[in-house]
Amino acid sequence: MLRQNQRFLTQLYMLADLLVTLIAFLAAYWLKFYSGVLPSINSVPFSTYLLWGTIYSFSAVLVGFYLQFYSPKRRRNFSHEIIKIVQIQLFSFLGLLSLFFITREVHISREFLAIFFALNVIAIATYRYWVKATLSSFRRRGYNKRFVLIVGAGSVGRSFYTNLQLYPELGYEVVGFLDDYQTEHAPEHGDLKPIIGRLDDLKKKLNKNPIDEVIIALPLEAHAKYAEIIETCEQSGVKTLIIPDFFDLLPARPFFDNFAGIPLINVRDVPLDELSNRILKRWFDIAFSIFAIILTSPIMLFIIIGLKLTSPGPILFKQERMGLDRKTFPMYKFRSMHVSTDAVSDTQWTVENDPRRTRFGAFLRRTSLDELPQFFNVLLGHMSVVGPRPERPYFVHQFKEEIPKYMIKHQIRPGITGWAQTNGLRGDTSIQDRIMHDIFYIENWTFLFDIKIIFKTILKGLINKNAY
Known part of the structure; x- marks a missing residue:
């Protein structure tokens, strides 16, 4: 029954996507040729536009199948759906442009194509959001439920049940627990099914x-029972999911790998391990750094003059930091303190009202302008525009013994700004909280996530009360 319902919903989504694309096509055609807003010289008949629009629509559905856009999404966030929509429309649009080149179709209006693409993305994202919000509302009110049985009433099973109650919009209801060693929950867990x-x-x-x-939530010593449980579920046509007893050691989205023909759980899946992702991020770093250096060159010239006039000493401050693969590199900043020995600067934490700061340096640190030379570190490959902030080796060796998972941050290049910094974790703030934000960034990296962090940095992260 569930598979039949899913096939029906898949077909419904396909038809809805085709209908929305048709509406977007007609709206774009009207806006370009009949609204009077844009120049409307047209030498191509409407039937030709309709033909290419139909080809585009059906190709988008096929690409959607390939990218699993029509698979069940009850447990997916809407942000995942947005990314899929943009990918599908972009691939389909590039395919359409390729067909124009092959067929030498040069008279189709480029303005129309741009309007059609933009309207289509917006329209599909809007109606998908409405559908998801409507379904979530129904599920909160008890409709469209899916029923779950938890095998194992220990700590793992109880944790799953407790967490599931935090997401009523998912529409899951627990029928109860099965367990061989207890017939009822302890009094402190009386609110469980x-x-x-x-x-x-x-x-x-x-x-x-x-x-x-x-949901199989049994301890490791019950491993021998898994095969029988899974076979029983499959005979009844019921889906089986396993919560490993060591789930607290795994990331939010564990990745299954294959090594020597054996499936393995990758404890820390890093998207930037993929060569294509690393190349994309590196090319963006280079382009963005060159642009930033050119754009801020008048500001850097002002800072150089200000440093020369306000305090003796070098313009740049060079300090050893630990970066990718635990390798050290010299990180550059505009000098914001009086000249001191390396022993002091490498081992002493900056504090509020630090007496080592110059008056002009305090202004540079508060506005983050002292960080501008790090764009040269990015060009040299030491750093990225976005990533975990690098730390001095002296403190790294200290923190790795005190802060769990601290060294994970060195699996990618450090950054000028990062997810932790845009959430206010700068200066004398919790190292534990910073690492949690850094790990979240490492495990969830996307190009759009980098863009979001850069915009947040520009809009709210340049001036920070903790930057001293």
């Missing part, structure tokens, strides 16, 4: 109750 039987009762419960999914 009841234990309704033993593991041997699984087949009977599946036949008696409308269960859609079985």
Whole structure:
């Protein structure tokens, strides 16, 4: 029944996408040739535009199938759907342009194509958001439920149940627990659904109750029972999901790899391990740094003059920092303090009202203008525009013993700005919180995430009360 419903919903989504694309096509055609807003000289008949619009629409649906756009999305965030929409429309649009080149179709209005593409992305994203919001509202009110049975009433099963209650919009309802070693929950867990039987009762419960999914939440020592449980579920046509007993050691989105023909769980999947992602990020770093250096060159000239007039010493401050693969590099800043020995600067933490700062240096640090020379570090390959902030080796060796997972940040290039910094974690703030934000960035990197961080830095992150 679930598969039949899913096929029906898939077909419905396909038809809706085609309809929305047709509406976007007609709106773009009217806006370009009949609204009077834009020049409307047209030497190509409407039928030709309609033909190419139809080809584009069906190709977008096919690309959507390839990118699994029509798979179930109950557990997916809408941001994931937005990314898929942009990818599908972009690939389809590039394919359409390729067909124009092959068929030598040179008279189609480029303005029309740009309007059509933009309207199509906006229209599909809008109606998909409306559908998702409507379904979430229905599920909160008890409709469109999916029923779950949890096998294992220990800490893992209880944690899953507790977390599931935080997301009523997903529409999952727990029928109960199965467990061999207890018949009811301890008094402190009295608000959980009841234990309704033993593991041997699984087949009977599946036949008696409308269960859609079985969650296996057993400890490692019960591993021998997994095969029988999965076979029983599959005989009943019920989906099975396993929560590993060591789930707290895994990232939010664990990645399954294959090594020597054996499936492996990659404990830390880093998107930037992919060569294509690294190339994209590196080319963007180079282009953005060159642009930033050119744009801020008058400001840097002003800072150089200000430093020369306000305090003796060099213009640049060079300090050893630890970066990618735990390798050290010299990081450049405009000098904001009185000249001191390396022993002091490398081992002493900057504090509020630090007496080592110059008056002009305090202004540079508060406005983050002292960081501008780090764009040269980016060009040299030491750093990225966005990434975890690099730290001095003295403090790295200290923090790696005190802060769990601290060294994970060195799996990618450090950055001028980062997810932690745009969330106010600069200066004398929690190292633990910074690392949690850095790990989130490492595990969830996308090009659009970098753009978001850069915009947040420009809009709200340049002046920070913790930057001293």
